[in-house]
Amino acid sequence: MxxxxxxxxxxxxxxxxxxxxxTLYPYVTGTxxxxxxxxxxxxxxxxxxxxxxxxxRYKNIERMKAIGKHSLLGASGEISDFxxxxxxxxxxxxxxxxxxxxxxxxxxxxxxxxxxxMYNRRNKFNPLWNTLVLGGVxxxxxxLGMVSMIGVSFEDNHVATGFGNHLARPILRDEWHADLSFxxxxxxxxxxxxxxxxxxxxxINKFQIAKITEEGVTVSEPYSLKTFWEFKAFNNPTAGxxxxx
Numbered sequence: 001m002x003x004x005x006x007x008x009x010x011x012x013x014x015x016x017x018x019x020x021x022x023t024l025y026p027y028v029t030g031t032x033x034x035x036x037x038x039x040x041x042x043x044x045x046x047x048x049x050x051x052x053x054x055x056x057r058y059k060n061i062e063r064m065k066a067i068g069k070h071s072l073l074g075a076s077g078e079i080s081d082f083x084x085x086x087x088x089x090x091x092x093x094x095x096x097x098x099x100x101x102x103x104x105x106x107x108x109x110x111x112x113x114x115x116x117x118m119y120n121r122r123n124k125f126n127p128l129w130n131t132l133v134l135g136g137v138x139x140x141x142x143x144l145g146m147v148s149m150i151g152v153s154f155e156d157n158h159v160a161t162g163f164g165n166h167l168a169r170p171i172l173r174d175e176w177h178a179d180l181s182f183x184x185x186x187x188x189x190x191x192x193x194x195x196x197x198x199x200x201x202x203x204i205n206k207f208q209i210a211k212i213t214e215e216g217v218t219v220s221e222p223y224s225l226k227t228f229w230e231f232k233a234f235n236n237p238t239a240g241x242x243x244x245x
Contacts, residue, residue, distance in 0.1 A: 032168065066217035072136060119151025
């Protein structure tokens with residue numbers, strides 16, 4: 001009787017390592033991003049929570065980053081995939097700067113690039129588990145758009161991801177207008193974030209608001225909103241629900 005001993009040339013190990021590096025499911029995730037155009041540029045808001053499953057494990061995660069000279073990126077979803085996207089964008093901006101031709105990528109170009117990246121990864125059945133919001137100002141024109149994890153993208157005067165797409169967008173449709181001042185824009189975003197804090201279990205009361213204008217990106221220090229939890233609906237949230245006691 002003879003036995004054949006398989007010889008491992010390392011390919012199996014390499015393949016296993018490659019597979020282990022992919023994000024098959026979201027683990028640590030961030031919740032809603034809300035963004036609006038205002039008269040001088042774009043405002044964007046997010047909280048700083050990171051949920052490990054249903055546990056609010058991390059409370060100091062920044063999910064808004066400046067991209068080059070003209071763009072601001074915010075992300076919902078898997079934090080590690082957001083870090084990978086930032087690495088892609090660092091390479092993109094570096095290559096653009098190396099041309100040294102006096103031009104620089106604007107928000108529309110960055111948004112289009114992100115759309116192709118997300119769609120490409122979706123087609124490989126290895127998506128980046130994020131919904132991205134891209135805002136910016138170039139040559140006096142404000143730009144705001146978003147792209148989903150499967151590459152669906154659009155532009156609008158106000159956008160929101162996650163629960164914000166259901167709870168904040170109705171507020172923005174009612175109260176947004178093109179001539180919002182900075183103070184009015186911040187107040188509107190705070191109203192949206194307060195509603196999300198009340199209704200989204202993944203949201204925490206620690207926020208940042210970022211703005212981008214022709215002068216560049218400014219991100220606020222973290223701060224909290226005043227809240228009120230004595231509403232009757234909060235005292236007995238299941239009252240009247242089917243099957244409730």
